[in-house]
Amino acid sequence: MPSPSSTQEFMVFHGTVIHSLSPSDLEINENAVVVVNVATGKIVLMERKVDKLNEFLSGLSLLENKQYNVNVLKKDQFILPGFIDTHAHAPQFSYAATGMDLPLLDWLDTYTFPKEAEYAESEHAQNVYSKVVDRFLSCGTTTCSWFATIHLEASKILTDVIEEKGQRAYIGKVNMDQNSPDYYIEKTESSVSDTRTFIEYVQAKNNELLTPIITPRFAISCTSPLLKALGDLAKEYQVPIQSHLCENVAEIEFTQSLFPNSVNYTAVYDDHGLLNDKTIMAHCVHMTEDELKLIKEREAGVSHCPNSNFNLQSGVADIRHYLDLDIKCSLGTDVAGGFATSILDAMRSAFTASNTIGILKSQYGNRSPKPYKALDAKELIYLATLGGAKVVGMEDKIGNFKVGKDFDALVVDASDNGPVRLFRHDGAWETLQKFLFTGDERCLSHVYVRGRRVAGWKQ
Ligand code: GUN
Ligand code: FE
Numbered sequence: 463m464p465s466p467s468s469t470q471e472f473m474v475f476h477g478t479v480i481h482s483l484s485p486s487d488l489e490i491n492e493n494a495v496v497v498v499n500v501a502t503g504k505i506v507l508m509e510r511k512v513d514k515l516n517e518f519l520s521g522l523s524l525l526e527n528k529q530y531n532v533n534v535l536k537k538d539q540f541i542l543p544g545f546i547d548t549h550a551h552a553p554q555f556s557y558a559a560t561g562m563d564l565p566l567l568d569w570l571d572t573y574t575f576p577k578e579a580e581y582a583e584s585e586h587a588q589n590v591y592s593k594v595v596d597r598f599l600s601c602g603t604t605t606c607s608w609f610a611t612i613h614l615e616a617s618k619i620l621t622d623v624i625e626e627k628g629q630r631a632y633i634g635k636v637n638m639d640q641n642s643p644d645y646y647i648e649k650t651e652s653s654v655s656d657t658r659t660f661i662e663y664v665q666a667k668n669n670e671l672l673t674p675i676i677t678p679r680f681a682i683s684c685t686s687p688l689l690k691a692l693g694d695l696a697k698e699y700q701v702p703i704q705s706h707l708c709e710n711v712a713e714i715e716f717t718q719s720l721f722p723n724s725v726n727y728t729a730v731y732d733d734h735g736l737l738n739d740k741t742i743m744a745h746c747v748h749m750t751e752d753e754l755k756l757i758k759e760r761e762a763g764v765s766h767c768p769n770s771n772f773n774l775q776s777g778v779a780d781i782r783h784y785l786d787l788d789i790k791c792s793l794g795t796d797v798a799g800g801f802a803t804s805i806l807d808a809m810r811s812a813f814t815a816s817n818t819i820g821i822l823k824s825q826y827g828n829r830s831p832k833p834y835k836a837l838d839a840k841e842l843i844y845l846a847t848l849g850g851a852k853v854v855g856m857e858d859k860i861g862n863f864k865v866g867k868d869f870d871a872l873v874v875d876a877s878d879n880g881p882v883r884l885f886r887h888d889g890a891w892e893t894l895q896k897f898l899f900t901g902d903e904r905c906l907s908h909v910y911v912r913g914r915r916v917a918g919w920k921q
């Protein structure tokens with residue numbers, strides 16, 4: 463099932479196809495057929511139940527006189543939509559899994575800023591960026607919203623690397639013009655002009671997979687004039703916005719002292735034109751009901767980064783509550799606040815986080831008669847795929863296998879060759895859960911972005 467040959471016009475998959483239609487509606491089609499147009503990378507047909515494959519295919523006018531190959535999935539294999547990571551820091555991969563002994567603001571000063579400053583060196587950027595994008599693709603992350611650093615050149619390098627490797631991505635040059643060390647800070651004007659140059663650099667590629675994203679690091683590291691200018695740029699170029707919000711209590715207090723004219727932290731972004739339906743806010747751990755209302759009103763999305771929230775002792779975000787409020791939610795690895803590069807880990811950490819909230823509520827809090835409903839496996843898959851697609855504003859393009867969407871997909875193999883062990887009672891639903899909780903990249907035979915194979919364990 464490798465990359466299509468140059469003459470091949472369609473790829474046909476037959477077997478178990480699993481995707482989300484909503485947070486609670488996970489569709490498992492055990493005998494489905496998916497047909498992908500190789501030239502466009504789009505799904506042109508999805509039939510939920512096909513028992514007689516040859517008969518079905520020969521009756522399709524779509525494939526008449528066309529070159530195509532048929533990939534029949536084995537019993538322990540299935541297809542899932544590609545994973546969407548809505549928050550990761552590419553430069554932080556170089557020190558991921560080290561230095562997690564400090565809370566956020568000290569962690570930034572001690573570990574993050576010195577390491578990010580190294581990206582003034584293009585060679586270093588090329589090396590780390592090449593490795594981190596390879597790693598994310600091999601983990602099945604077909605779409606990622608990346609933070610780079612303040613450096614224009616290195617941000618361009620990250621863009622070039624992502625383009626070459628074929629990932630779908632939002633890429634942000636980071637902005638910082640205050641409360642940052644002397645060796646890692648920008649002047650307001652150059653921060654804005656470099657951001658403009660970067661946006662135009664990405665847009666000039668005319669690559670539908672690549673989108674520049676406005677990336678104020680967080681309110682603490684940006685002056686009000688910078689935030690305002692970035693809000694204006696987002697509007698002028700119609701590009702998305704990403705930042706951090708309500709991650710840690712000390713961060714929130716510092717932010718409120720810096721922006722006394724805004725009613726709360728969320729309002730700081732809103733007051734500078736940075737909160738809209740194209741905004742991704744990472745963490746959102748300590749949100750007041752007023753702030754959640756504002757997020758919902760502006761139709762901004764949340765990137766839940768539970769691994770990071772545990773490591774930096776930031777807190778536990780109540781994603782169940784946000785979903786109940788109909789706020790768009792998704793998952794982020796937040797490398798290197800998070801030590802793990804895989805969205806499988808983010809799903810597991812989100813599960814633990816959700817159970818933690820339930821436990822805390824029943825152990826210490828207001829014991830409501832209704833037990834807390836922690837996120838379940840269906841919802842975790844949703845957050846990793848269709849939920850992510852909504853947060854990045856691409857639900858018409860990716861997130862599940864609806865006809866007309868791009869084929870961003872994982873061919874999962876849960877057989878004994880990898881870490882998962884299946885037994886005779888395991889059907890497709892059990893296989894999916896075992897993959898979710900015990901699988902890893904060795905289970906990913908093939909990773910496709912828009913029909914192009916970009917990674918995979920199988921040669
Ligand atoms: N807040 C501002 N910068 C960062 C960062 O790099 N990581 C995390 N987790 N939070 C931040
Ligand atoms: Fe982050």
